[in-house]
Amino acid sequence: MTAGESAFPIGYFFIISKLNNLVIDVENPTEAGPGARIIMKERQAKSPERDSQLWIHQNGFLTNKMTGLVLDINRSPSFMAIFNGENHLYLDQMKEEDTAHDQRFAFEEETGFIYSLHNENIVFDIRKAEVAEGGRVIVYKRKGISEDSSKKPLHQYWSVELGDPPKIDEDDEEEDESKRARLRSWFGNWSGWDKRKNGMLVEHDLEEAHEKVYTEKKASLSHELLAGAAAFAAVHAWEKRQEEAGEEVHHSMTKKLLASLAAAEMVKLYEERGIEEEDDDEEKKIEKKNILQRMSASAAQNLFEAKHGRV
Template identity: 25%
Template sequence: MSSNFPQGYFYIKSRQNGFVLDVFDGGMSNDTQIIVYPQKYNDASNQLWSYDDGFLNQKWGYHDGFIHVLADPRLVLDIRGGISKEGSQIILYERKHQNNANQQWVVEPFGNAGGQYAHLSHEIIAGAAAFEAVRAYARHQQNEGKPIAHPHAKEAIAAIASAELLEQHNWGGDKEQAKKAAEQAAQNYYTREYEGFPSVQ
């Protein structure tokens, strides 16, 4: 079943108010809230999304403006209570056939595609790569049944961030500068989210 999401990173923008989906405070724990918030063009890594095949209950589809669970297309992303203000929570709710503006979304490719990656700052590119690196590392460790905190975790995450950044072929900025920024940002994300976890020696 097709997801209809674009490749690469994108914003998810509400048709009701023009706000975008935002990971509250850049959190990375499983219970972090998703909210709507004004779109950011700098330091926007907590508003950028990508589609990866995952478990069935974590797969999403995009059709007719609705973002729905592939396992049950009746359940869609919904701005809780239809409240049109920044910080409103996002929930799963049964699809409404009328008065459904709070369930309607526009997927906007990061940089609006068309070669505009070249005009984005290295901080944005680095932040997106860093966020993806920490997420990929944590997912790998969990799948392997290993602790997230590890003496060599920062080095591993920095390497993943570098590789992720080099995949941004459409971006024409200073990749060496962005690579260093991505490595540092990834290590900072890791420190903030996981350094308090138990580690193995």
């Protein structure tokens, strides 16, 4: 089975264990970066809090919505784990495809195995078949399929379920599933889409988001749309400033500046539009604001790379 034939759906989805009905999540998601551990947690009901539990499958890569990083296989440091052939899953930057053999996976819906495209006998597993929250997600040798329910390796069986679709403008004929998927992909590793139907978002799409938020001032919009609008506003403001000053583009410095500008713009939108829920306590409000800032910063950096090239 190739990446294109995998049973993963298009769009963001939860990965659910058939052992304990918990979902794959990132440890300490608001602080997570490359090297963050992957664990099992109770499923969250709302975005953006649940975004660390949502994944999108692109050309074999499983990208985390909140962080924009992909799942990678890392050899466990313990002697027993090395002896047993146990490897952990963690987050990392997306590698070039020819060196990404530890980052590309596929899903067998019929059996429930999620396996490495490099070696289909290596599958997602839960360390020590831990039932409680916090269990480590690892990869391990595929167990045999048993008809005896008591012998089924449920710790290696998974299901996937699409997250709720974001709010869209029902009166806008241009809104569709493919655009929604492309918009969401800007908050992770957006490259890798090889067809326009499910391809990378272009500048015009973010410009439309900006139009709906800043000009039309539509009331009911998804978090992705708001963050995308803030990102477009930040990049547009920076480009105007550069043009007026006649300065050259310096990629590393510019990306950091754009991230700050987009995050600040997102805070302004957050405060103007009252995005928090009525039952959000102060800690929840701060967490939600931080997540949205990271989303807009990521989108701004991706837009910059699309227009001016990568470092």
